[in-house]
Amino acid sequence: KNEVEQSPQNLTAQEGEFITINCSYSVGISALHWLQQHPGGGIVSLFMLSSGKKKHGRLIATINIQEKHSSLHITASHPRDSAVYICAVNQGGSEKLVFGKGTKLTVNP
């Protein structure tokens, strides 16, 4: 069993819809990361959080440490949000990341 599980694997939405991507992990962590990988391949960090909630523009990330669960929400989705979204965690005191397999999001106009 992968230590970091994401759901769904694939998600198709219509422009304007509210989107939620989930991440569950089975180990103690010090931080959780949400990353975005565009079709061109580049990977960028969206959020790094260890508690509560963070918001950048239309993106919101939440984490529940007790339930070992995080969600990434996209409000008013747009075709340019189409990408693979990757969840990763720092286990315990490690500087290394463990990655989920990613969620492929397609937003249709």
Next chain:
Amino acid sequence: NAGVTQTPKFRVLKTGQSMTLLCAQDMNHEYMYWYRQDPGMGLRLIHYSVGEGTTAKGEVPDGYNVSRLKKQNFLLGLESAAPSQTSVYFCASSYLLRVSYNEQFFGPGTRLTVL
């Protein structure tokens, strides 16, 4: 600032050939990482470095070697390439905020095919 750059962007090798992938960062980051990304799998750590002159093994180190002679550069070597090393390779770097709480900045990737 260029951020994290990788050279080359694409490469085709024959089985048994060797090559070196270069990663460079201009952000004065302490930590640097090499990952591989394969279809249907998450990013997997090959080797990493916590500072100039140091290297450590990650999850999938076999068949690869690394060196970090300068703080800004992290080299990944394949001594004798195998088809199983066909993959997209990403380099990343991070600053030392706290050991286990550090945002990583990724390079654009190198697509390697081994025939």
